[in-house]
Amino acid sequence: MNGNGNGVWFELKNAFAPNRAISKRTLGIFITFWIACAFLIWIYWAPDIIPRPLEVFQSFISLYQNEGLAFELWKSLMTNFQVVALSTVLSLLICYSTAMPIMRPVAEALSKARFLGLTGLLVIFMSVFAGGHSLKLALMTFGMSAFNIANMSNVLERITKNQKDHARTLRMSEWEVVWEVHVRGTLDKAFDVIRDNAAIGWMMLTMVEGLVRSGGGIGKLLLDENKHLNLGAVFAIQFIIITVGLIQDYGWGGLKNLACPHAGLTLDRR
Incomplete structure (x- = not known):
């Protein structure tokens, strides 16, 4: 008991020193601490215009029961899933095709969009x-x-000549070099790119749903509540958006760990 307590206390002290590792248990303590601090600030020191937790919770119940929150969220999730799938397939095909010089100006031009x-x-x-x-x-x-x-x-441009030459010494054809070095060799980084851009897309979706209101979605619901200055509902929807975004982000991280378990082996902070 005392040993465990001393271990936790030692890790807590390590948290204030640079480049130290801590356990998941200690990390959980820190996360709980900062969440508690955020809630205390929100409840007692936030400006009066910001709705308090109880008001946000009541607005969430009202949105669910009266405004079709679940249905609008489902439409946004399905749109987001389709967008991520389509954009990932199209962009990866274009990027991997830049192994052929004729496609490089095309990819460069599209990236500027x-x-x-x-x-x-x-x-x-x-x-x-x-x-x-x-x-x-x-x-x-x-x-x-x-x-x-x-x-x-940018990921593909960082591939070195030595990496390609190593594949050639294994008697691979140039298309096999593309597959092994460009595609398989950068798969973990491709997951990072998709993960980051999926977060950007989820953020952009609310704006696009505001532009194209006929399709519905949680973005349209957010703008409707914002228009009527229903700040409790606005905060409730924002909490839903960030919660879904975090779940999506952890999901992509889990997929990367399953597909590329080697990617994190050499990392200092895991």
Whole structure:
């Protein structure tokens, strides 16, 4: 008992020293501490305009019972799933095809599209797509693919000549080199790129659902409540958005660990 207590106390002291490792138990203590601090600040010291926890909880119940929160959230989740799948497949195909020099200008040009605002492209996309779900899907896929291509291109550009030469010494053809070095060799980094851009996409989705209101979704519900200054409901929806985002993020991290268990073996902080 005393030994365990001394061990925890030693780890707590280590938390204030640089480059020290701590156990998951101690990390849990720190997380609990900071969450408690955040709630205390929220309850006692937040500005009066910010709704308190009880008001947010009551708004959540009202949204669920009267505003179709569950249905709108489900529509957003399905849209997000489709967007992540489409943008991942399209962007990875384009990036891996840059092994052929003819495709490199295409990938470079598409990566620059990440600087374009989706609002300014709405009219163009509306002329091609009817509206509603298909319009949201197209806007989101375009936006996320641009970020995916930019980030994954950076990963592929860091592949060294030695890595390719090593594959060639194993008597691999050039297409086998592409498969082993470009695709399999960067799979763990591809998961990181997808994970980061999935978070960006989930954040962008609420904005796109506000632009394309006919398709519904949690973003439309958020803007409706914000328009009527129902801040309790706004905070409730924001908590749902961040909770779903965290679950999605941990899910991608779990998939990476399953597909690439070797990726974290050499890391100091795991």
